[in-house]
Each structure stands twice: as structure tokens, then as C-alpha cells.
Amino acid sequence: MLAQLPRTQEIPLAEWTHSMQRSVLRQMIAVVSRPGILSFAGGLPDPALFPTADYAAALAHVLATDPKALQYGMPFAPLKQHIVQLMAQRGVVCTEEQVFLTTGAQQGLDVLARLLLDPGGEVMFEEVVYTGAQQVVAPFLPRILPVSTDLAEGMNVDEVEDYMVGGARPSFIYTIPDAHNPLGVSLSQERRERLVELAVAYNVPIIEDDPYGLLQYGDWRLGDWETERFQSPSLPNRRLAISQSLPLRALNDSHVFYLGSFSKIMAPALRLGWIVAPEGLVSKIAVVKEAEDLESSALTQRAVAAYLDGGHLPAHLAILRREYGRRRDAMLAALYRYFPAEARWTEPQGGMFIWVELPAEMDAAALLDTAVTQEKIAFIPGHAFSIPGHHVHNCLRLNFSNCTEAMIEDGIKRLARIINYEL
Ligand SMILES: Cc1ncc(COP(=O)(O)O)c(C=O)c1O
Structure with missing residues (x-):
């Protein structure tokens, strides 16, 4: 009987998988792992900067001394105490009871989506959003309420208000107020305050994703050379940086779920992060x-x-801020030096990414093909991050954390060569 069943019959999958897209980011990983490609595509911290020796010593000590280390067990309270202190460095006052440990911020996001979102419900996302956020909500087949982001001040809070006034009550608003991935922008202080006020007034929680909050490098300043060339009144003002602000969670603890992570401040393979949740949840x-x-x-x-x-983190963070800050500066300087005057880009205060807008007639996906084949340079075309129906064909995300300053200067110069040729 069984042998007569057709062999090619497809296993029926859940309905939401029918609209599942192949991850552009994963496809990119295949491209950049080819030998000889200079990659601004990934979002990886530099492995040369991992705190390997100090972590190895800590790990060996725990294995040698703590019999509970390899057992099932309760969340480790001393780690939560450390997180309370880290949060204080971010300006957030919280208690150990409000800290919840997760297997990375990605899991935090997934857990919160399950906690807050009903199948077919609504979520509010920026039109250009971290892909991991889109992935966690996909199984719920949600309706996405899109909000634009301006590259100077971040999420457009007027639009959030319009939705609320119009009666929308999404299950949550997701945002990255500091050093946005992929946009590299930080939300202005005034918009932070308004966003939190709206969340409270309309009883809509915010998920504040903050993997880069402890990686802030301060304002980027134009050097003399760039100042001469780009600050002349005849050129558009392309300075987009804004000053550093407090996390949303510092402004409100009843409606903000804060997501933190050790991935970027220590190493991603730890798979360790945390949520600071509203009391009682x-x-x-x-x-x-x-x-x-x-x-x-x-x-x-x-x-x-x-x-x-062991007290290693402050010195380690100082190294990361210095190194990544230099790389950010090197990339911005190279963009000013080589990219066409019609292009615009963000000047991130921190994190790992710069977002570039090319002239509207350019297509970033086609550019990527040429860049990889002719110049062996990779980046991520902006459309990889856009929600369905929103088009950002002329944008690209550049990562600066995983290349030396010399590689950055060389790579941006080569990329600019193609762009200038195609313009
Ligand atoms: C904005 C954002 N959220 C979450 C994550 C995932 O972090 P984790 O490694 O802690 O899961 C990343 C990783 O790149 C990220 O950029």
C-alpha cells in the first residue's frame, strides 16, 4: 500500500511559508565568501577585536569551579546585576527583576513578537527595517503599518501620530533609536520624547532594539579638505549627524521593551542578550x-x-569605540572624497553602518553585480531591508566594522569609480 504513494508528493507547509522570501542577506554571504572580494556587505564585528584571551580565562575558570555551569538551571542572577550596571551606563535605571536573559537580541525580538502579536494583527515598522524584525513577525502574517524615516532625525513620529489619531492600535512599534541598522541614523531627542508620549497615550508598546547603544563614537567632523570641498554654499548640505540621546527606556518604563545584546560588544557567538521589560511582564x-x-x-x-x-569590559569597549570610530571616519572621509556630489549618506554616531542614497536613476542591485565582477567589492542593496511594497532601488548599506581603514579607503574609491562611470 505505502509503496504506491507518489514519491514526488510535496510536504504541505504552513501557509505563511508560501510568501517566504529567500534572504537577500544570506545570498550575499555566499557572494562575499568568494575569495578576493572586499566586503562592505556583512554586519560582522571584526574578529581580531574579540576579547578572546580574557573570555577564555573566564570560561576556563567557570568550568573548573562551578558545577552548575553545564546543567539546566535558572537565569544567572549575578549576570543580571551586571546588566543593570550596563544599563545605567546607557542612562537607564532598572532592577534585576526587570531584566530577562535571552539567547541574543534576535530571540528577544521573537519572544516579544509572540507575547504581543496575534495572528493577522498589526505591527508598526519603519519602511526600511532590520530584516530580523521582518522575519520574526512573518509567521503571524501581520499587516505592517509603514512609517518613513528621515536620514537626519530618524523615524517620522508625525506619521506615527497620524496612525494613532486615525484609530490604529498596532501590537507594537519596532525601532532602533541609536545607530539604526541599516540606516545609520539616530532618533532626535525631540522625536524620542514624542514617540514615548504617543506610546503611553495610545497604550501601544515600543520594542527598542539597541545592539549598538554602547558603541557610540561621537560626532563626525569634516576635515579641512572635505570642509573646503563640501561646505561651500553652492553645494547641498550633506551633514546629517545629530547629537547623542538617551534610550527610549530611560524616558519610560511602562511601555518600552528594551533589547540589549553582547553580540557587538563582546562576540556574536556567545548568543547572549537581554530584555528590560515593563514591570510584571x-x-x-x-x-x-x-x-x-x-x-x-x-x-x-x-x-x-x-x-x-574581571572588570575587562570598559577597556574592551574603549578599544572597540576607538577602532570602529576610526573606520567610520575613514569611510565617511572616503565617501566625501570619491562619491559624486549627487549622492547623500548618513553620518552615524555609532554602530556599524552607513546608508547611501544614490541619484534616483541608479539601481543598486545592478550596481552590485558590476561592483562584484569588475571591482570585487560587495555591499547590500537597500531593497534587502525594505518592507513589501516600499522601493529603495537607489540605496545601499555599507558596513565599516570589519575592514581596515586602508581597505575602506581603497574599496570606496573603487566603488565610486563604477558609480561615477554609470552616472
Ligand atoms: C538591529 C539588530 N537587532 C538584533 C540583532 C541580533 O542580535 P543578536 O546577535 O544579539 O541576536 C542585530 C544583529 O545584527 C541587529 O543589527
């Missing part, structure tokens, strides 16, 4: 997470706590 979050992976690695929680006990 941690026990519910715990039930959702338990269904995903029971708990985050006890070993990693203890080893990271031991690393932090």
Missing part, C-alpha cells in the same frame, strides 16, 4: 522563551558574568 516572557529553548546557555551566562567580574 517578565514571568510571561519566561513562559514564551521556555517554549523556544528552555533557557539560554548556563555556561555562557556564567562565563560572561565572570568576564564582567
Whole structure:
């Protein structure tokens, strides 16, 4: 009987998978892993800057001394105490009871989507958004309420208000107020305050994703050379930086879920992050997470706590800020030097990405093909980050954290050569 069943029959998958897209980011990884490509595509921290020796010592110590390190167990309270202190450095006052440990910020996002969103519900996203946020909500087949982002001040809060006044009540608003991925912009102080006020007034929670909050490098200043060339009154003002502000969670603790991560400040493979949740919701979050992976690695929680006990993080962060800050400056200087005057880009205060808008007639996907084949340069075309129906064909995301300053200067020069040729 069984043998007569057709062999080619397809296994029926859940409905939402029918609209599942292949991840452009993953396809890019295949491209950039080809030998000889100079990549501004990924979002990777520089492995040469991982705190390997200090972490290895902390890990060895935990394995040698703590019998609970390899067991199932409760979230490790001393790590939560460290996170409370880290949050204080970000200007956020919170308690250990409000801190919830996750297997990376990505899991935090997933857990919160499950906690807040009903199938077929509504979420508010910026039109250009971190792809991981789109992926966590996809199984809910949600309606996305799109909000534009301006490259000077961040998410357009007037539009958020228009939706609310019009009666919309999304399950949550997702945003990255500091060093946005992919846009590199930070939300202005005034917009932060208004966004939080709206969240409270209309009882709509905000998910504040903050993987780059501790990686801030300060304002970028034009050097003399760029000042001469670009600050002349005849040229459009392309300075887009704004000054540093407090996280949304520092402004409100009743409607803001804050997502933090050790991925960018220590190493992604730790897979360790945290949520700072509104009072009283941690026990519910715990039930959702338990269904995903029971708990985050006890070993990693203890080893990271031991690393932090050792007092290594401040010096490590200082190195990261100095190095990544230099790379940001090198990329901005090269953009000013080589890119055409018609292009615009963000001047990020921190994080790892610069967003470039090319003249409207240019197509970033076609440019990528040429850049890879002719100049062996890779980047991510902006459309990889746009929500369905929103088009950003002429934009690109450039990563500056994983190349030396010399590689950045050379790569941007080569990329500019193609752009200038195609203009
Ligand atoms: C904005 C944003 N959120 C979340 C994540 C995922 O972080 P984690 O490695 O902590 O899961 C990333 C990683 O690049 C990110 O850029």
C-alpha cells in the first residue's frame, strides 16, 4: 500500500511559508565568501577585536569551579546585576527583576513578537527595517503599518501620530533609536520624547532594539579638505549627524521593551542578550522563551558574568569605540572624497553602518553585480531591508566594522569609480 504513494508528493507547509522570501542577506554571504572580494556587505564585528584571551580565562575558570555551569538551571542572577550596571551606563535605571536573559537580541525580538502579536494583527515598522524584525513577525502574517524615516532625525513620529489619531492600535512599534541598522541614523531627542508620549497615550508598546547603544563614537567632523570641498554654499548640505540621546527606556518604563545584546560588544557567538521589560511582564516572557529553548546557555551566562567580574569590559569597549570610530571616519572621509556630489549618506554616531542614497536613476542591485565582477567589492542593496511594497532601488548599506581603514579607503574609491562611470 505505502509503496504506491507518489514519491514526488510535496510536504504541505504552513501557509505563511508560501510568501517566504529567500534572504537577500544570506545570498550575499555566499557572494562575499568568494575569495578576493572586499566586503562592505556583512554586519560582522571584526574578529581580531574579540576579547578572546580574557573570555577564555573566564570560561576556563567557570568550568573548573562551578558545577552548575553545564546543567539546566535558572537565569544567572549575578549576570543580571551586571546588566543593570550596563544599563545605567546607557542612562537607564532598572532592577534585576526587570531584566530577562535571552539567547541574543534576535530571540528577544521573537519572544516579544509572540507575547504581543496575534495572528493577522498589526505591527508598526519603519519602511526600511532590520530584516530580523521582518522575519520574526512573518509567521503571524501581520499587516505592517509603514512609517518613513528621515536620514537626519530618524523615524517620522508625525506619521506615527497620524496612525494613532486615525484609530490604529498596532501590537507594537519596532525601532532602533541609536545607530539604526541599516540606516545609520539616530532618533532626535525631540522625536524620542514624542514617540514615548504617543506610546503611553495610545497604550501601544515600543520594542527598542539597541545592539549598538554602547558603541557610540561621537560626532563626525569634516576635515579641512572635505570642509573646503563640501561646505561651500553652492553645494547641498550633506551633514546629517545629530547629537547623542538617551534610550527610549530611560524616558519610560511602562511601555518600552528594551533589547540589549553582547553580540557587538563582546562576540556574536556567545548568543547572549537581554530584555528590560515593563514591570510584571517578565514571568510571561519566561513562559514564551521556555517554549523556544528552555533557557539560554548556563555556561555562557556564567562565563560572561565572570568576564564582567574581571572588570575587562570598559577597556574592551574603549578599544572597540576607538577602532570602529576610526573606520567610520575613514569611510565617511572616503565617501566625501570619491562619491559624486549627487549622492547623500548618513553620518552615524555609532554602530556599524552607513546608508547611501544614490541619484534616483541608479539601481543598486545592478550596481552590485558590476561592483562584484569588475571591482570585487560587495555591499547590500537597500531593497534587502525594505518592507513589501516600499522601493529603495537607489540605496545601499555599507558596513565599516570589519575592514581596515586602508581597505575602506581603497574599496570606496573603487566603488565610486563604477558609480561615477554609470552616472
Ligand atoms: C538591529 C539588530 N537587532 C538584533 C540583532 C541580533 O542580535 P543578536 O546577535 O544579539 O541576536 C542585530 C544583529 O545584527 C541587529 O543589527
